[in-house]
Amino acid sequence: MNVDDLLDPLRYQNLRDYTAANLEAIGGGVFTERDTLEHLRMLDLIAKAYQSVHLPTLGNPIPQSTVCTTVSVGTSDASKDLVTASTNEVIEVVGLSVKIPASYELGSNNYLSIRTASGDDAKIMDLSRMEYISSSGSGVFYGIDVFDPGNDGGTPQHFNPKKLLVNGGDTLVLILQSAPASTMVLQIATRKISQ
Secondary structure (H helix, E strand, O other), rough: OOHHHHHHHHHHOOHHHHHHHHHHHHHOOOOHHHHHHHHHHHHHHHHHHHHHOOOOOOOOOOOOOOEEEEEOOOOOEEEEEEEOOOOOOEEEEEEEEOOOOOOOOOOOEEEEEEEOOOOOEEEEEEOHHHHHHHHHHOEEEEEEEEEEOOOOOOEEEOOOOEEEEEEEEOEEEEEEEOOOOOOOEEEEEEEEEEE
């Protein structure tokens, strides 16, 4: 195999649109024989170029990629898409809050779900106490540190949620037992891990 053959799949593609599967396909043409060392060097350069575009900080947040957005949940919305990651992205959700904490009469069967590109849902976080938590924590119901006031006989406590990542093609969805009694504005802080 000629070393130039390794470059053919890259010639007409932007590295931004390149996927790990494309990189794997290139690797399929490399053999660990004496006369293919040049192929391995080329594959190493291709992998480093891919990494510099898609994973420049080796899994740490990409600098200056933090975005704060708002999403309105209307009085007829029992679910709402919050964050969608495009093909090569991994997005970390840093915080979720209600802009003006109030009694929205959401019920207690509320949760966050990850919806895959194929439309399958998986519950990932119980938000049954979302209104109690947001009304006592300046609206924040997910973040680095969340305060639960312990209403209805519970014990007040601080807790640290697990890191929340949304992978390429997936969507973070808020699912409510009941649509809010009045329009609820959510604030969402995110940052990119991979692009």
